[in-house]
Amino acid sequence: MKYIVMSNNVLGLRQFEIYFISQFNPVDFINSSRPTVFKSTATMAKTEPSDEKQHISEKPVTLSNWYQHVNWINTTLILIVPVGGLIAAFYTPLRAITVAWAFLYYFWTGLGITAGYHRLWAHRSYEARLPIRIFLACVGGGAVQGSIRWWSSKHRAHHRWTDTVKDPYSVMKGLWYSHFMWMVLNQNPKNRGRTDISDLNEDPVVVWQHKNYGSVILVFGMLFPMLVAGLGWGDWKGGLVYAGILRFSFVQQATFCVNSLAHWLGEQPFDDRNSPRDHVITAFITLGEGYHNFHHEFPSDYRNAIQWWQYDPTKWSIWVWKQLGLASNLKQFRANEIEKGRVQQLQKKLDQKRAKLDWGVPLDQLPVVDWDDFVAEAQSGKALVAIAGVVHDVSKFISEHPGGKTLISSAVGKDATAMFNGGVYTHSNAAHNLLSSMRVGVIRGGGEVEIWRHQNNQKGVYA
Ligand SMILES: [Zn+2]
Numbered sequence: 001m002k003y004i005v006m007s008n009n010v011l012g013l014r015q016f017e018i019y020f021i022s023q024f025n026p027v028d029f030i031n032s033s034r035p036t037v038f039k040s041t042a043t044m045a046k047t048e049p050s051d052e053k054q055h056i057s058e059k060p061v062t063l064s065n066w067y068q069h070v071n072w073i074n075t076t077l078i079l080i081v082p083v084g085g086l087i088a089a090f091y092t093p094l095r096a097i098t099v100a101w102a103f104l105y106y107f108w109t110g111l112g113i114t115a116g117y118h119r120l121w122a123h124r125s126y127e128a129r130l131p132i133r134i135f136l137a138c139v140g141g142g143a144v145q146g147s148i149r150w151w152s153s154k155h156r157a158h159h160r161w162t163d164t165v166k167d168p169y170s171v172m173k174g175l176w177y178s179h180f181m182w183m184v185l186n187q188n189p190k191n192r193g194r195t196d197i198s199d200l201n202e203d204p205v206v207v208w209q210h211k212n213y214g215s216v217i218l219v220f221g222m223l224f225p226m227l228v229a230g231l232g233w234g235d236w237k238g239g240l241v242y243a244g245i246l247r248f249s250f251v252q253q254a255t256f257c258v259n260s261l262a263h264w265l266g267e268q269p270f271d272d273r274n275s276p277r278d279h280v281i282t283a284f285i286t287l288g289e290g291y292h293n294f295h296h297e298f299p300s301d302y303r304n305a306i307q308w309w310q311y312d313p314t315k316w317s318i319w320v321w322k323q324l325g326l327a328s329n330l331k332q333f334r335a336n337e338i339e340k341g342r343v344q345q346l347q348k349k350l351d352q353k354r355a356k357l358d359w360g361v362p363l364d365q366l367p368v369v370d371w372d373d374f375v376a377e378a379q380s381g382k383a384l385v386a387i388a389g390v391v392h393d394v395s396k397f398i399s400e401h402p403g404g405k406t407l408i409s410s411a412v413g414k415d416a417t418a419m420f421n422g423g424v425y426t427h428s429n430a431a432h433n434l435l436s437s438m439r440v441g442v443i444r445g446g447g448e449v450e451i452w453r454h455q456n457n458q459k460g461v462y463a
């Protein structure tokens with residue numbers, strides 16, 4: 001709220017733009033202008049949850065109120081106009097040159113989001129000179145996904161509160177919710193995760209784009225692509241429908257995939273405590289934003305893909321701008337830190353696999369028996385063998401012993417440590433593992449083993 005209020009004063013936003021940041025929620029709008037009212041309303045809502053005080057998002061959808069649940073500005077821009085574009089395509093001839101232009105402009109406007117909105121402004125992962133910032137603000141606006149300010153504020157909240165109720169597009173609320181329902185439906189402002197965007201308010205390009213956002217989407221979303229096709233080869237209608245509307249609809253869907261698909265499909269090589277995932281399909285759809293597990297771990301790294309062979313044209317573009325002197329201070333986490341994350345995650349997976357296997361009863365859970373009792377038990381017919389101070393019940397294994405029944409039987413009731421560890425035969429690692437699954441007790445005063453067990457108990461090594 002603090003920043004919206006500040007922006008009202010500092011930026012002198014027009015109503016439409018205020019509505020856009022607040023997702024066209026009248027309650028939100030009023031509250032954003034009058035923070036004290038919001039505070040008292042919120043407090044009242046807590047103590048007196050009367051029907052009028054309830055936010056629309058908390059009421060069930062009915063035939064009489066469904067239209068109040070819908071955020072009509074967002075829905076128009078991401079659903080109604082795109083569907084209109086699809087219908088118009090049936091009546092618009094498709095020319096190869098217009099398709100080529102639509103693809104090129106798709107790449108530019110996609111880059112406006114990935115290299116501009118995302119990596120430059122939301123994460124400050126590099127610095128760009130003015131011409132690049134203006135280019136990215138214009139073509140990013142042409143992707144019709146809100147202003148840089150609005151987009152970055154939501155995205156910072158997404159990183160800060162990933163998978164929680166304050167994550168604006170939490171995948172925990174469902175794949176479709178994270179994809180675009182979070183924009184289609186009015187959201188309760190009390191769940192909004194606040195973020196610091198004061199740095200963005202100091203960037204004149206961001207401020208200019210935010211103030212003129214309505215014109216920016218009109219010009220760069222539709223008029224510019226139409227003008228190029230119209231003036232270039234006379235295809236005004238194709239330019240508007242294919243390079244304009246359908247092109248921005250595809251860029252929208254591609255970006256939405258980062259919020260949905262990249263939190264749902266793929267591997268988690270760096271951290272699996274939250275939902276972000278790496279997948280090449282998402283990377284292909286989103287100009288390289290698909291290595292999302294890496295990105296959430298190292299958000300201020302200008303790269304998403306860290307291997308040279310991985311698809312990340314956004315990273316390549318930023319690198320080229322650096323070579324041209326248009327970008328600088330490209331931030332990269334040290335390879336050592338990245339490898340630490342990868343190794344820790346590998347270790348975690350190994351530990352999970354290890355936990356599923358039978359490694360025998362942990363030593364500290366075994367009963368401690370006297371040597372004489374061990375011998376007496378063995379003499380009474382139990383096939384017990386002591387090795388390294390631990391008692392093993394080999395009765396079910398005697399007939400399967402690869403070294404023969406006689407040798408193992410001769411060890412019953414005895415300390416067979418030396419025999420097992422090379423006196424007769426140096427057993428394999430597999431044999432050691434198998435042996436541990438047969439342990440039934442620890443010999444009191446059993447030499448090194450009991451001391452070892454005691455020490456490990458203190459360190460908490462063996463649970
Ligand atoms: Zn994410």
Ligand SMILES: [Zn+2]
Nearest residue numbers: 155159295299
């Ligand atoms: Zn991000």
